[in-house]
Amino acid sequence: KQEVTQIPAALSVPEGENLVLNCSFTDSAIYNLQWFRQDPGKGLTSLLLIQSSQREQTSGRLNASLDKSSGRSTLYIAASQPGDSATYLCAPGAQKLVFGQGTRLTINP
Amino acid sequence: SAVISQKPSRDICQRGTSLTIQCQVDSQVTMMFWYRQQPGQSLTLIATANQGSEATYESGFVIDKFPISRPNLTFSTLTVSNMSPEDSSIYLCSVGGQGGEQYFGPGTRLTVT
Numbered sequence: 001k002q003e004v005t006q007i008p009a010a011l012s013v014p015e016g017e018n019l020v021l022n023c024s025f026t027d028s029a030i031y032n033l034q035w036f037r038q039d040p041g042k043g044l045t046s047l048l049l050i051q052s053s054q055r056e057q058t059s060g061r062l063n064a065s066l067d068k069s070s071g072r073s074t075l076y077i078a079a080s081q082p083g084d085s086a087t088y089l090c091a092p093g094a095q096k097l098v099f100g101q102g103t104r105l106t107i108n109p
Numbered sequence: 110s111a112v113i114s115q116k117p118s119r120d121i122c123q124r125g126t127s128l129t130i131q132c133q134v135d136s137q138v139t140m141m142f143w144y145r146q147q148p149g150q151s152l153t154l155i156a157t158a159n160q161g162s163e164a165t166y167e168s169g170f171v172i173d174k175f176p177i178s179r180p181n182l183t184f185s186t187l188t189v190s191n192m193s194p195e196d197s198s199i200y201l202c203s204v205g206g207q208g209g210e211q212y213f214g215p216g217t218r219l220t221v222t
Contacts, residue, residue, distance in 0.1 A: 031209070034211060042215065044201070044213040045213075046210050049210040091211075094209065095140060
């Protein structure tokens with residue numbers, strides 16, 4: 001059974017810092033890994049999808065890497081902004097996703 | 110990408126009643142997925158809904174409690190039956206995109222009193 005752990009559980013930093021969010025999973029036989037953000041009381045917004053044959057994906061200030069052999073993924077956020085404040089979730093899987101508890105990120109102006 | 114809408118967006122229901130949540134997608138999809146997010150928790154998959162066949166439920170979820178319909182390739186409903194306060198959650202539907210990504214609806218926030 002896939003288990004997903006995200007560290008840290010919460011993070012509060014001043015605006016402008018570069019951040020790294022960590023995700024580890026127990027079953028490395030995954031097809032994809034997706035990163036989402038969730039604003040309070042809202043649904044999920046897809047940020048990045050890394051397919052199993054890929055090592056990383058980039059979108060704007062976001063970069064996600066995947067190391068299947070070690071069961072780890074990281075989400076790097078450059079030059080953080082207050083609008084980045086949200087909960088970030090990683091989810092390995094193809095269609096049936098397994099979610100971690102998320103990292104609650106607060107960017108202070 | 111897929112655009113997904115859900116109705117209702119939120120509801121407050123009394124214990125013992127049932128609520129049906131609708132999920133509409135702007136394109137035809139083979140599988141639709143229903144998730145639950147309990148307060149302060151992450152998302153848990155309830156079931157997979159395929160058009161033309163019975164839904165497949167994950168461990169811990171049963172059809173009598175969460176009956177699902179899938180009448181066509183763009184629509185699905187999830188009913189939360191005989192509700193108790195423990196059913197207070199956000200319920201989300203999702204579909205897969207052609208590139209392998211999953212898209213989620215805005216969610217239905219259910220409060221059971």
